[in-house]
Amino acid sequence: xxxxxxxxxxxxxxxxxxxxxxxxxxxxxxxxxxxxxxxxxxxxxxxxxxxxxxxxxxxxxxxxxxxxxxxxxxxxxxxxxxxxxxxxxxxxxxxxxxxxxxxxxxxxxxxxxxxxxxxxxxxxxxxxxxxxxxxxxxxxxxxxxxxxxxxxxxxxxxxxxxxxxxxxxxxxxxxxxxxxxxxxxxxxxxxxxxxxxxxxxxxxxxxxxxxxxxxxxxxxxxxxxxxxxxxxxxxxxxxxxxxxxxxxxxxxxxxxxxxxxxxxxxxxxxxxxxxxxxxxxxxxxxxxxxxxxxxxxxxxxxxxxxxxxxxxxxxxxxxxxxxxxxxxxxxxxxxxxxxxxxxxxxxxxxxxxxxxxxxxxxxxxxxxxxxxxxxxxxxxxxxxxxxxxxxxxxxxxxxxxxxxxxxxxxxxxxxxxxxxxxxxxxxxxxxxxxxxxxxxxxxxxxxxxxxxxxxxxxxxxxxxxxxxxx
Amino acid sequence: xxxxxxxxxxxxxxxxxxxxxxxxxxxxxxxxxxxxxxxxxxxxxxxxxxxxxxxxxxxxxxxxxxxxxxxxxxxxxxxxxxxxxxxxxxxxxxxxxxxxxxxxxxxxxxxxxxxxxxxxxxxxxxxxxxxxxxxxxxxxxxxxxxxxxxxxxxxxxxxxxxxxxxxxxxxxxxxxxxxxxxxxxxxxxxxxxxxxxxxxxxxxxxxxxxxxxxxxxxxxxxxxxxxxxxxxxxxxxxxxxxxxxxxxxxxxxxxxxxxxxxxxxxxxxxxxxxxxxxxxxxxxxxxxxxxxxxxxxxxxxxxxxxxxxxxxxxxxxxxxxxxxxxxxxxxxxxxxxxxxxxxxxxxxxxxxxxxxxxxxxxxxxxxxxxxxxxxxxxxxxxxxxxxxxxxxxxxxxxxxxxxxxxxxxxxxxxxxxxxxxxxxxxxxxxxxxxxxxxxxxxxxxxxxxxxxxxxxxxxxxxxxxxxxxx
Numbered sequence: 026x027x028x029x030x031x032x033x034x035x036x037x038x039x040x041x042x043x044x045x046x047x048x049x050x051x052x053x054x055x056x057x058x059x060x061x062x063x064x065x066x067x068x069x070x071x072x073x074x075x076x077x078x079x080x081x082x083x084x085x086x087x088x089x090x091x092x093x094x095x096x097x098x099x100x101x102x103x104x105x106x107x108x109x110x111x112x113x114x115x116x117x118x119x120x121x122x123x124x125x126x127x128x129x130x131x132x133x134x135x136x137x138x139x140x141x142x143x144x145x146x147x148x149x150x151x152x153x154x155x156x157x158x159x160x161x162x163x164x165x166x167x168x169x170x171x172x173x174x175x176x177x178x179x180x181x182x183x184x185x186x187x188x189x190x191x192x193x194x195x196x197x198x199x200x201x202x203x204x205x206x207x208x209x210x211x212x213x214x215x216x217x218x219x220x221x222x223x224x225x226x227x228x229x230x231x232x233x234x235x236x237x238x239x240x241x242x243x244x245x246x247x248x249x250x251x252x253x254x255x256x257x258x259x260x261x262x263x264x265x266x267x268x269x270x271x272x273x274x275x276x277x278x279x280x281x282x283x284x285x286x287x288x289x290x291x292x293x294x295x296x297x298x299x300x301x302x303x304x305x306x307x308x309x310x311x312x313x314x315x316x317x318x319x320x321x322x323x324x325x326x327x328x329x330x331x332x333x334x335x336x337x338x339x340x341x342x343x344x345x346x347x348x349x350x351x352x353x354x355x356x357x358x359x360x361x362x363x364x365x366x367x368x369x370x371x372x373x374x375x376x377x378x379x380x381x382x383x384x385x386x387x388x389x390x391x392x393x394x395x396x397x398x399x400x401x402x403x404x405x406x407x408x409x410x411x412x413x414x415x416x417x418x419x420x421x422x423x424x425x426x427x428x429x430x431x432x433x434x435x436x437x438x439x440x441x442x443x444x445x446x447x448x449x450x451x452x453x454x455x456x457x458x459x460x461x462x463x464x465x466x467x468x469x470x471x472x473x474x475x476x477x478x479x480x481x482x483x484x485x486x487x488x489x490x491x492x493x494x495x
Numbered sequence: 496x497x498x499x500x501x502x503x504x505x506x507x508x509x510x511x512x513x514x515x516x517x518x519x520x521x522x523x524x525x526x527x528x529x530x531x532x533x534x535x536x537x538x539x540x541x542x543x544x545x546x547x548x549x550x551x552x553x554x555x556x557x558x559x560x561x562x563x564x565x566x567x568x569x570x571x572x573x574x575x576x577x578x579x580x581x582x583x584x585x586x587x588x589x590x591x592x593x594x595x596x597x598x599x600x601x602x603x604x605x606x607x608x609x610x611x612x613x614x615x616x617x618x619x620x621x622x623x624x625x626x627x628x629x630x631x632x633x634x635x636x637x638x639x640x641x642x643x644x645x646x647x648x649x650x651x652x653x654x655x656x657x658x659x660x661x662x663x664x665x666x667x668x669x670x671x672x673x674x675x676x677x678x679x680x681x682x683x684x685x686x687x688x689x690x691x692x693x694x695x696x697x698x699x700x701x702x703x704x705x706x707x708x709x710x711x712x713x714x715x716x717x718x719x720x721x722x723x724x725x726x727x728x729x730x731x732x733x734x735x736x737x738x739x740x741x742x743x744x745x746x747x748x749x750x751x752x753x754x755x756x757x758x759x760x761x762x763x764x765x766x767x768x769x770x771x772x773x774x775x776x777x778x779x780x781x782x783x784x785x786x787x788x789x790x791x792x793x794x795x796x797x798x799x800x801x802x803x804x805x806x807x808x809x810x811x812x813x814x815x816x817x818x819x820x821x822x823x824x825x826x827x828x829x830x831x832x833x834x835x836x837x838x839x840x841x842x843x844x845x846x847x848x849x850x851x852x853x854x855x856x857x858x859x860x861x862x863x864x865x866x867x868x869x870x871x872x873x874x875x876x877x878x879x880x881x882x883x884x885x886x887x888x889x890x891x892x893x894x895x896x897x898x899x900x901x902x903x904x905x906x907x908x909x910x911x912x913x914x915x916x917x918x919x920x921x922x923x924x925x926x927x928x929x930x931x932x933x934x935x936x937x938x939x940x941x942x943x944x945x946x947x948x949x950x951x952x953x954x955x956x957x958x959x960x961x962x963x964x965x
Binding site for chain 1: 521524527531550552556559560673676686687688704706708709710724741742743745746747764765766767768771772775776778779780782783784788794797798801802804808809812813817819820823826827830831834835837841842845848849851852853856857860862864865867870871874877878881885886889890893897949
């Protein structure tokens with residue numbers, strides 16, 4: 026293999042230019058295989074040099090893809106060569122495992138090197154007692170900032186924000202500001218995109234992008250070029266709201282302020298991109314009946330996560346079946362009913378799921394509110410009815426050609442309209458009601474819905490048959 | 496109402512500070528109601544002043560929430576006062592309607608004021624002939640850039656990129672660079688976050704953040720502080736790949752290069768945030784069987800979109816039912832079979848959907864590849880089998896207590912294991928196979944899957960009953 030020999034001694038920036046390591050995503054299948062090989066053969070030096078070739082985000086991906094056993098081996102081989110920044114990119118589950126393996130003393134050594142928001146993200150994974158041990162050992166300034174972050178609610182802007190930001194008085198000039206940045210940040214790599222203009226009490230007056238700062242003359246005063254219209258968030262705002270602000274206004278950063286409008290920190294878009302992905306994934310997994318969608322979880326963990334959802338579905342299936350059992354006599358006499366009844370139930374379930382999906386997403390993105398609520402419910406009702414009519418016709422035709430019985434055909438049609446209409450109405454009302462009572466509509470809507478469409482589907486179809494035919 | 500009288504004459508920045516208009520999202524329900532009122536009463540001046548209070552993104556939201564009729568009225572009342580930037584924030588459906596109403600001449604007037612990527616986004620909505628009419632009328636530079644953008648594939652980095660970027664030779668100093676920016680960008684509002692360092696042929700050598708540029712001395716040469724390790728994308732890269740790069744490495748911008756590594760433009764994170772949301776939504780709607788999830792579509796459009804999915808489901812339901820019809824004699828003799836069979840089918844469908852959801856998401860986020868594929872399929876197989884055993888036990892118990900028949904109970908158990916095991920295996924293989932043949936797994940997986948779990952569920956349960964009992 027050509028990669029085998031020439032990897033160790035090539036410098037970090039050159040390696041990626043070599044054929045075979047040139048990938049859009051850094052961590053190619055070849056590198057992945059090589060790393061696994063070095064772990065299993067215990068080649069410490071080689072493993073370290075391979076890891077150093079990767080961006081911390083790719084190192085994190087690599088750790089996430091290892092089995093529990095290999096993860097342990099890998100971390101032991103890497104030892105202190107593991108870049109702590111990697112932890113920030115890990116998903117919660119693996120982060121937890123890694124922290125357990127490397128221990129709190131490694132954390133104490135490494136945390137002061139990280140930005141406060143990254144340190145907080147890692148500390149959030151520890152249990153209370155371990156966390157307070159680590160926090161106590163931090164240098165004083167770092168400790169105070171971390172402790173303050175933990176005083177804000179979980180998933181709030183306060184937890185997410187970075188404490189380093191640049192703020193200047195409004196009477197400063199562009200030249201003064203640049204000179205100050207030069208003396209303060211020389212040689213340091215920081216990700217700043219705006220400076221904030223504040224009054225003596227640190228209250229926010231305006232915002233100024235670095236690009237604008239750079240394109241104005243040195244003598245210009247900040248107050249003459251700063252932006253008055255800009256968005257800020259309170260430190261207690263939920264991260265979901267913050268992420269909607271970034272999406273709505275295409276922001277790159279947003280200042281975080283306290284109740285007196287004093288700047289406490291800044292949230293940068295790269296942290297929000299994670300939140301957006303997480304929130305969308307929560308909806309996807311919720312609607313699919315999966316609690317944690319990690320493909321890395323062990324068989325047992327996965328099984329446990331799926332089990333609770335399946336048990337709820339078993340109960341709803343039993344409810345639907347007990348509706349069928351009410352009509353055992355009818356089915357015994359006309360077996361065609363048993364053949365056709367799943368069609369009615371399944372069409373209702375699918376139509377309802379369509380409506381639920383749209384409603385859940387519209388709620389999550391705040392598109393649905395009290396002004397357009399009525400219109401939305403009305404539209405779904407109409408769609409349910411019109412598709413109900415179409416599918417009533419189609420399924421009647423089907424039932425008639427199959428069993429050559431006009432009565433069964435008509436009953437099928439009526440049951441189909443009823444079920445699709447109810448699916449449309451409840452597909453909107455169920456998520457809205459759950460949302461009102463602070464239950465996540467993405468997770469719970471579809472259980473309620475399919476229970477109802479199954480029950481209604483079986484009951485109208487079999488009930489009508491019992492009433493009309495027998 | 497207190498807002499009624501004092502709105503028109505307050506300036507844009509002051510208005511939001513007034514109680515009642517202070518919302519995290521700008522467009523409050525009060526403002527929305529006020530706007531609808533002014534449209535319906537034809538109050539032109541008031542409507543214009545209300546619109547001017549809103550951020551273009553909020554103006555777009557407002558337009559999206561109007562009925563077709565009100566949208567028409569509103570655009571007529573606004574006339575040339577409609578900020579064209581608003582178009583950029585509209586979703587495709589409404590953008591299309593708005594363009595139809597305001598006409599191509601309004602576009603020709605407004606497009607040169609927009610950034611190229613925004614202009615391209617709007618032009619993409621026009622049909623070929625209208626588009627070429629508009630493009631021909633554009634000023635020369637603008638026209639060339641737009642025409643070039645359309646030469647790149649749809650959804651590629653080339654369509655998404657902004658053509659304004661800053662590139663400098665490596666031997667320039669910080670001072671030279673800043674001075675150049677001052678003379679060139681004075682008074683202009685641009686969103687730049689990095690400058691690119693290029694050779695005389697415009698080939699990319701390095702990247703330098705504005706923050707780093709600002710914190711170095713004027714005499715420092717760019718080549719001494721520029722970043723060598725940075726990401727760039729080829730102009731033909733698909734936007735989904737680009738968005739994964741931003742997510743993976745927490746980027747704020749990325750240079751777009753041609754095959755010779757010459758810089759052509761830059762993609763900024765705010766455009767990618769939209770892509771991330773869109774891609775996640777495609778998965779959500781795909782899995783939910785909805786083609787377009789807009790809550791604004793008309794009843795007829797919505798019905799049409801849902802119909803095609805429901806007709807596919809009708810066909811799969813018929814297939815499942817024809818399996819049942821093979822066993823009509825058995826059901827006639829033991830009606831309990833009709834009562835219990837939906838439980839087996841439904842549990843298989845739900846377990847399979849869980850697996851499909853995880854697989855679809857893992858494929859979309861590139862977590863699943865050829866290295867961990869086998870492990871993933873194996874895990875899902877195990878999970879399917881283990882949950883199969885648990886639910887076989889539970890459902891046997893249920894069947895026995897319900898119908899007091901040990902044979903039916905055992906058959907139920909065997910059918911349940913079989914179906915959950917197959918659901919686990921196919922829940923992984925179906926999306927992977929679809930992906931291989933370039934069919935979107937999010938949209939098509941669940942139809943295939945539930946068809947199979949229904950057929951297997953009914954067939955094993957009823958077939959075993961026919962074989963064992965009768």
